[in-house]
Amino acid sequence: MTTDTNPQVLTTVDGVPLKKALNRAMFRAKTRAFFLVFPLLVFILVTFIAPIGQMLSRSISDPRFIIHTEIGTDETTPIMQNVKAWFDANPAGTEPDEAAFAALAADMLILKDLKSAGNVGTRINYELSGSRSMFTKAARKANSMKAPFKDVFMDLDKDWANPELWSVMRNASSYRTDNFYLAAVDRKRGIDGSIEQVPENRRVYVQLFIRTLLLSFFITFTTFVLGYPIAHLLATLPMRYSNLLMIFVLLPFWTSLLVRTTSWMVLLQSQGVVNDLLVYLGVIGDDGRIQMMYNQIGTVIAMTHILLPFMVLPLYSVMRTVNPSYVRAARSLGATSWTAFRRIYFPQTIPGIGAGALLVFILAVGYYITPALVGGSDGQLISNLIAFHMSKSLNWSLAAALAAILLGGVLVLYWVYDRLIGIDNLKLG
């Protein structure tokens, strides 16, 4: 018998100590569970996490100034190496001398051969507008350049002596840069390398972040104000009525986002149903039609409607669990209905408010479609600007920096949500 060797240790029939056998069984169970999740985990890592990570890595580097990529073959060639060498030899703030311009002229020759002056110019143009044409013009004349090079460049364009241009080129010549993050918060590097604010007329991003936050707060608040009463009604009505009324919440939830946005465009147009109704009722004159679309009002109304179910559903599921006898007890102890609501009912629904508000806020901050369609120019959110830099201005690194800031904020909120409510408590209808 196995127990003979050591009576203190419990063992299984085949002599393995029980603790070890249990551990082994536990490990097997863990492995089995993990292997069920494993395929999906790999899938998400490859099709979701990796692409986003790769995109965000663009926010700290845009090597177009120093690396030329051949279209089609993807062959890379280092460029602007002479200027880069001059930057490495001279500290920031040095006035460009003849050697610097000679290096520039040598680089222009290479740019001309590679036909990449446009790309290099575009890179510099992001931070100093109007400089793209200087590069293309200089590259065209690269063959006929003779010493003294400084004068040649000055003849082409007086701006070649602009210290700001040289400071931007210096920044662009390093492989890693924090410039795009600085640009995303309306800052830039000055001539001497210190961080300063951009001129007032070019400050857009901080304001846009603030506007996105304020509008999201406001939308969260309006969904709460509208969602609380109906969630309460749904939770207190008998099941057969509330199931019926629930359709009013779930149908919008299941309806295409574009359909809902289109509906609001139809309703809010100046020749649309709402304005027609107001004119008909005599609230406004025919010439006093209210502009409710292509501005912030449109964004707020449409997004409130679209996100309202995300507030109502968590509120409803919490309110259903509130025991009605507590409020009755409070009333029988002499509380007015307002006091009973304020002191007894409302505190019990706070978890639902938290869940709904966080969810609505998280979704609102990153919203794209609705502001793009009904927002006009002042109803745009940060997502719209990311899309603009992605597809119109093609400043991908700035788009990535803005996206990284937005994503960081959203992930913090997501973490808070998981801490407070638990992601597994998310309910969908």
Place this chain on the structure above:
Amino acid sequence: MALPSHASTLERIWHYTYLVTCGLIFLFLIAPILVVIPLSFNAEPYFTFTEKMLRFDADGYSMRWYDMLLTFGMQAPEAIRDSAWWSDAWQNAQWIQAAKNSFIIGFFSTVVATVLGTVAALGLSRPEMPFSRTIMALLISPMIVPIIITATGLFFFYSEIKIQDWGIPYLGVILAHATLGIPFVIITVTATLVGFDKSLTRAAANLGADPVTTFFRIQMPLIMPGVISGALFAFVTSFDEVVVVLFVGGLDEQTIPRQMWNGIREQISPAILSVATILVIVSIGLLTTVELLRRRSERLRGITPS
């Protein structure tokens, strides 16, 4: 909710104000969705009710925008409507092409999302699963991350791996939509697994069933309602998705939302409203299906509605 007979006048006023307020909020929720339905039958190219429509004059209504959906993009829309006309519509009409693409993309992304999501949910709901909370948060994140970030990330990723040259049509969009649909599958399937009675699988094992048999004969029928509603959510997510398609879809990969998006941005015509009406009817159908499934699931698991 009924008002007690001893309620004071103030309480009565408050109670009715409350009910009216709730009614108005319900109106706010549902009116925008329903208003497009009559407007899509407008005989005029306006977005508001014409006088004829308000008088219920038959002349104020027409099917012209639905007709336009069929004929738009056809080679010979004016021809006699025989079988050749219909095959022309099936081959060339832009909205029909878009609908076909939407269904193909929706179907395959739903299959991928449902299979992977269900299997993962089974693993995640086991008590011995290590790091289940972190992994769950990771798998749900496609729902939380702003869509524009996902779309731009995929745009670069796909152009780097040159997915367009792999020869599988729609592959990029299908994979992206599957990723977006997975959180819904996981949430709905885990919700059904929460109430799952573990002793059923033990009983099956006790009676000699191997794990695979146990899964197909015991677990699967019970979690099926959750799987199907998760699949429907995934399908709707794909069917309604526009941003990713805009960024990563090829030029010929038009889907219904993309076509709608272009229509809204360029010049909005009541034809958009007829598409919207069709989509509203589809969503009513989906909602009914999900509701029936939910009731069936509750009945199967022995939860009776109070």
